[in-house]
Amino acid sequence: MSVFLPDLILENVMCITPQLLEERGIRAIVLDVDNTLTSHGNPEPWEGVTEWLTLMKGLGIPLMISSNNTRERVEPFASRLGVDFVPMSCKPLPIGLSRAVKRFNLPKKQVAIVGDQIFTDVLGGNLEGIQTILVKPFEEEQGRLFQLKRRFEQRFISAYYRKQ
Numbered sequence: 016m017s018v019f020l021p022d023l024i025l026e027n028v029m030c031i032t033p034q035l036l037e038e039r040g041i042r043a044i045v046l047d048v049d050n051t052l053t054s055h056g057n058p059e060p061w062e063g064v065t066e067w068l069t070l071m072k073g074l075g076i077p078l079m080i081s082s083n084n085t086r087e088r089v090e091p092f093a094s095r096l097g098v099d100f101v102p103m104s105c106k107p108l109p110i111g112l113s114r115a116v117k118r119f120n121l122p123k124k125q126v127a128i129v130g131d132q133i134f135t136d137v138l139g140g141n142l143e144g145i146q147t148i149l150v151k152p153f154e155e156e157q158g159r160l161f162q163l164k165r166r167f168e169q170r171f172i173s174a175y176y177r178k179q
């Protein structure tokens with residue numbers, strides 16, 4: 016299995032239903048922030064995200080934010096959502112992600128990461144040995160480097176769909 020391939024690609028985080036968690040044996044979720052729970056730099060959660068979080072909390076699913084962004088960005092957003100967080104996670108390195116996963120105190124295969132980027136969220140999750148769910152970004156990024164990364168992601172996204 017390629018470390019660049021997600022276990023699942025979904026339109027967005029709200030597509031994670033109680034049935035899906037049940038089917039895949041997911042008992043806890045690590046969440047990326049930018050382009051996963053809202054657009055880049057946006058202090059407000061994306062439409063529907065608050066309700067989805069309420070649903071997950073109601074099911075007793077532990078949640079943890081793991082973002083490569085700074086504490087200044089992540090802390091106000093996470094506290095607004097009432098979710099614990101690890102900022103400056105350095106995904107795909109295990110530095111912050113491992114810390115987030117350990118807090119659940121569950122077998123790794125019962126943990127999933129949800130994020131919008133293959134080279135940080137999916138690669139980091141696969142290296143950590145947890146389930147990986149790739150979501151589509153809410154907004155297209157402007158920077159050249161980002162556009163290049165998105166182009167490189169396409170080959171893995173295509174490989175994922177070929178496997179289905």
Ligand SMILES: [Mg+2]
Binds near residue numbers: 049050
């Ligand atoms: Mg992101």
